[in-house]
Amino acid sequence: MKFSDLQWERRLKALAGGVWMAFILIVVLFPVYWTVLASVKESKDLVARVPLFWITNPTFDHYLQLWTESFIYFDKLTVNSLIIASSSTAVSVFIAVFAGMALARLRFPGREVLGLVVFFAYLVPATLLFIPLYVMMANFNLQDTRLGLVLVYTSFSLPFSVWMLRSYFQTIPRELEESAMMDGCTRVEAWLRIVLPLAAPGIVAAALFSFTLAWNEFLYAFILTETAQAQTMPVGLTAFIQLDVYRWGELSAGAVISAIPAVALYLLGQRFIVAGLTGGAVKG
Amino acid sequence: MNTVPLSPGQTNAALVSRRTLSRDTLLGYALMLPALVAILALVAYPTFYAIGMSFYRKLLGAAEIPFVGLDNYITVLTGKLFWPSLVRTIVFTLFSVALKLVIGLVTALVLNETWRGRGLARAAVLLPWALPPLTAVLTWRFLMSDATNVLNYLLFKANLIQTPVPWLYDPEWAMGSIIFINVWRGFPFFAITLLAGLAAVSPDLYDAAKVDGAGIFQRFWNVTLPGIFPVLMVSLILSTIWTANEFGGIWLLTTGGPGQATTTLGVATYLVGFVGVRNLSQAAVYSILAFPILIVLVILLSRAISAREESVL
Numbered sequence: 001m002k003f004s005d006l007q008w009e010r011r012l013k014a015l016a017g018g019v020w021m022a023f024i025l026i027v028v029l030f031p032v033y034w035t036v037l038a039s040v041k042e043s044k045d046l047v048a049r050v051p052l053f054w055i056t057n058p059t060f061d062h063y064l065q066l067w068t069e070s071f072i073y074f075d076k077l078t079v080n081s082l083i084i085a086s087s088s089t090a091v092s093v094f095i096a097v098f099a100g101m102a103l104a105r106l107r108f109p110g111r112e113v114l115g116l117v118v119f120f121a122y123l124v125p126a127t128l129l130f131i132p133l134y135v136m137m138a139n140f141n142l143q144d145t146r147l148g149l150v151l152v153y154t155s156f157s158l159p160f161s162v163w164m165l166r167s168y169f170q171t172i173p174r175e176l177e178e179s180a181m182m183d184g185c186t187r188v189e190a191w192l193r194i195v196l197p198l199a200a201p202g203i204v205a206a207a208l209f210s211f212t213l214a215w216n217e218f219l220y221a222f223i224l225t226e227t228a229q230a231q232t233m234p235v236g237l238t239a240f241i242q243l244d245v246y247r248w249g250e251l252s253a254g255a256v257i258s259a260i261p262a263v264a265l266y267l268l269g270q271r272f273i274v275a276g277l278t279g280g281a282v283k284g
Numbered sequence: 285m286n287t288v289p290l291s292p293g294q295t296n297a298a299l300v301s302r303r304t305l306s307r308d309t310l311l312g313y314a315l316m317l318p319a320l321v322a323i324l325a326l327v328a329y330p331t332f333y334a335i336g337m338s339f340y341r342k343l344l345g346a347a348e349i350p351f352v353g354l355d356n357y358i359t360v361l362t363g364k365l366f367w368p369s370l371v372r373t374i375v376f377t378l379f380s381v382a383l384k385l386v387i388g389l390v391t392a393l394v395l396n397e398t399w400r401g402r403g404l405a406r407a408a409v410l411l412p413w414a415l416p417p418l419t420a421v422l423t424w425r426f427l428m429s430d431a432t433n434v435l436n437y438l439l440f441k442a443n444l445i446q447t448p449v450p451w452l453y454d455p456e457w458a459m460g461s462i463i464f465i466n467v468w469r470g471f472p473f474f475a476i477t478l479l480a481g482l483a484a485v486s487p488d489l490y491d492a493a494k495v496d497g498a499g500i501f502q503r504f505w506n507v508t509l510p511g512i513f514p515v516l517m518v519s520l521i522l523s524t525i526w527t528a529n530e531f532g533g534i535w536l537l538t539t540g541g542p543g544q545a546t547t548t549l550g551v552a553t554y555l556v557g558f559v560g561v562r563n564l565s566q567a568a569v570y571s572i573l574a575f576p577i578l579i580v581l582v583i584l585l586s587r588a589i590s591a592r593e594e595s596v597l
Contacts, residue, residue, distance in 0.1 A: 009500055017394040021405060024391055027468070028412055034434065035423040051434045099319035108312035114320065116586065121327040123522075123582050125529035127550035128571040131557050131564055132330035132337060155326035162319055187311070216416040218532035223558065234418040238536070248426055255419040266414035267407065274480040 039063070039252035046248045062249035066257070069250070073228035077236035081258075084146050084232060085214035088153035092161045093207045100165030101191060105174075115166070122159035126219045129155065134223050146230045152220045157210035164209070168202030169195065205272035208265045215262055233258045331575075334568040344562035352565075360569045368544060369552040369570075376463060376548055377528040383467045384523060385516075388474020393508075395475065396482040406479070413472035421536045424465045428452050455545035458538050462546050466533055470526075474519055481515030482508070517588035525581050529574075549574055 038046060040058040066074040102108075103115050133152055134143075142148030172195055180190040196203075218234050225231040237254040240247040266273065341352045360366050395406055412420060427435045428451035436448040451461040485508060493503045509516075531550040534540065540547035540555060547555065549570060557567030 006494070013397075013500065014399075017397060017399075020390060021394050024387075025405065025408055028408060031420075031423045031427060031468075032411060032415070034427060035419070038426065047432055051432060051437050095318045095322060098315040102312045102315035106308045106312040106315075108309040111312065114316055117323060117328075118319070119586065120582055121323045123525055123585070124327055124331070124578065125525060125550075127529040127531050127553060128574055128578065129327065129330050129334075131553065131567045131571055132334040133326075134557075135337065135342065135564060136330060136333060151326065154322060155330075158319060158322055159327070187307075212414075216418070218417055218536075219554075222532070222535075223554070234416060234532075237418065246425070246429065246431075248432070251422050252426070255416075255422050259415050259419040262416050263411070263414045266410060270407070270410075273410070274477050 035252045035255055038248055039256045041249065043249055062253040063257075065250050066253055072236065072239050072250075073231075074236070074254070076228040077231055077233045078257075080146060080228075080230055080236075081215060081232040084149045084153065084230075085211050087146075087150045088157050088214045089207050089210040091150070092154050092157040092210050093165075093203060096158055096161035096165050096206065097196070097203060099162045100169050101195070103162070103166040104169035105177075105191075105195075118159050118162045118166075122156070122163050126156070126217075130219055130223055133220070137224055143224060144226045144230050148224055149221060149230060149232070152224065153214045153217060157213055160213065161206040161210055164206045165199070165202060168206075169199055172198050202272070205269050208269040208272075212262050212265050215258075334571055337565050337568045338572055340565050342564045344558060344564055356563075356566045356569045360566055360573070365544070365547070365552050365556070366570065366573070369547050369549050372459070372544075372546070373528055373548040373550075375459065376466070376530075376546075377524060380463045380466045380470065380527050381520065381523050383463070384471045384474050384527075385520060387467065388471040388519075389478055389516075391471065391475040392478035392482055393504075395479050406476075409475050410472050412469050413476075415469075417469070417532045418536065420469050421465065421533055424468070425452070425537055428461060452538055453542060455542050458542060458545045462534055462537055465537065466527065466530060469533065470523060473523060477515055477519045478512055481512035484515075485511035514588065514591050517591070518585065521581055521585040521588060525578065525585075528577075 037053075037055065039062055040060065041052065041055055042057060042059050042061070045052050045055060045057075066072065099118070103111060103118070133155070137143050137148045137152070140148075142151070176194050176198070177187070177190040180194050181187060185193065215232075216234065217232070221232045221235040225235060228236065233254070237251065237258070240250045240254065338356050339351060339353060340349045341356070342349050391409060395402060395409070415423075426432060430448070430450065430453060433448060435451065436445065439445045439449070450457055452458050489507045489511070490503060493507050498506065528548075529550050530548065531554065534546055534548060534551055535554070538546045540551040553567050553570040556570060557564045
């Protein structure tokens with residue numbers, strides 16, 4: 001009796017799980033499919049009375065339009081996004097390696113407090129900081145400059161990287177550097193030769209996530225930039241929304257392009273995704 | 285942590301670390317310095333700057349900045365925007381986080397079973413989270429647009445609705461719609477972190493519960509839930525902080541409208557500082573008033589994390 005109960009339970013569970021997963025996958029994938037499809041639809045098909053869920057006449061006009069449209073400077077937006085995201089990532093991760101090492105490996109007075117300061121900084125959201133940061137950037141004449149955005153993005157990617165690296169460094173056994181020190185290495189040499197190479201995947205993951213955070217950021221870029229001089233892709237693309245007129249073809253094409261690096265980096269960093277999402281608070 | 289038998293090398297290592305104690309302190313501060321300076325300049329200083337600003341009247345683009353004492357606080361607290369925005373933020377956060385948690389948990393439970401194609405499904409589930417907010421939000425804006433009516437068309441064909449739903453254009457519907465889209469974007473976070481939590485629950489516990497004749501719901505309640513509880517708390521609080529402070533995901537969908545229907549505190553801060561009265565000092569008051577809530581959440585979170593670390597040990 002018990003045995004068949006369990007078997008029934010297993011079958012029911014598989015059925016319920018299958019139905020749930022099918023539902024979730026449709027809800028998740030359909031919108032993505034729709035936007036990719038919209039980016040290659042002809043303009044007349046975009047607003048067809050009966051929506052088209054399949055097309056046989058794909059066109060890359062909207063992608064071309066992004067680059068040729070005179071008011072959007074898509075090339076500059078791309079360059080700005082790349083420069084700003086990679087600069088803030090490089091600065092943050094470089095500084096974070098030092099701080100992460102100190103927090104993970106050294107005992108010194110105030111370490112706990114400093115750890116909390118970093119953690120708190122990681123959690124302070126942009127909605128609480130954007131007003132004072134806007135005024136500060138205006139005072140330093142850093143409005144509408146790439147440097148301004150790089151600095152502002154460091155305000156979240158640095159604490160994030162420190163926190164994530166700290167927890168990654170902690171997973172590397174202390175015994176390794178201790179035995180290197182027994183062999184005559186100084187502490188810093190032991191770190192450079194033993195700990196850092198082992199921590200390379202964690203450092204790469206912190207960089208991937210920092211880059212994505214900066215690449216996707218909207219609020220700061222929205223208030224701090226006005227022209228193609230410093231505007232990033234997410235903000236610049238909104239120029240295709242004029243009052244209530246949405247140019248869906250170009251918007252979809254731009255949305256697809258700006259999603260490619262973010263999605264690619266997430267897939268690359270899958271192994272670290274849980275640690276990354278929680279800033280190392282939960283390990284994958 | 286597993287215990288390693290004490291070896292001669294280790295006692296020596298302990299000696300080494302004792303000798304370098306003061307050097308550890310120096311090195312520690314030196315290594316922390318760049319990060320600390322950056323955090324002080326970019327997070328701590330702006331926080332205090334906002335408090336300072338809130339006692340003046342700094343209008344967007346104005347050169348003159350008169351001292352006004354507590355005027356801004358009085359204006360904000362007695363005005364018609366702050367309290368309703370706070371209520372809307374709570375409604376938005378509560379419903380959104382609760383739905384993300386439930387949907388994420390069920391998805392994690394299904395993904396935790398062994399079945400073919402599970403790896404692919406896991407990657408697909410992650411997609412809404414990986415998409416830039418702009419991409420995700422524009423996609424839904426398109427689907428819900430009354431010019432294209434894609435979503436209404438599908439629901440109509442599926443016999444779920446009789447008349448078109450004004451998703452983002454009606455005050456009654458708009459809040460529900462932005463919550464739905466926020467859930468769509470945010471549930472993968474719960475699915476993936478809870479999946480990691482589930483993987484850490486020992487299968488022996490399930491077997492023992494099965495032998496004891498515990499049914500599927502009893503097993504969930506008595507084995508699964510306690511096992512993933514610490515991870516669940518961490519995810520819950522992180523998600524609460526992020527959700528309560530959503531901006532782009534609301535602004536790009538409704539700009540806080542129709543009327544004020546979707547004006548949460550984050551949107552209200554922007555509206556006060558940059559759109560309506562363009563009073564940056566009053567906007568700073570909005571941020572400052574939200575700070576105590578954040579501090580409480582952060583304290584809860586750091587407790588949840590230390591509880592989790594203890595449960596692992």
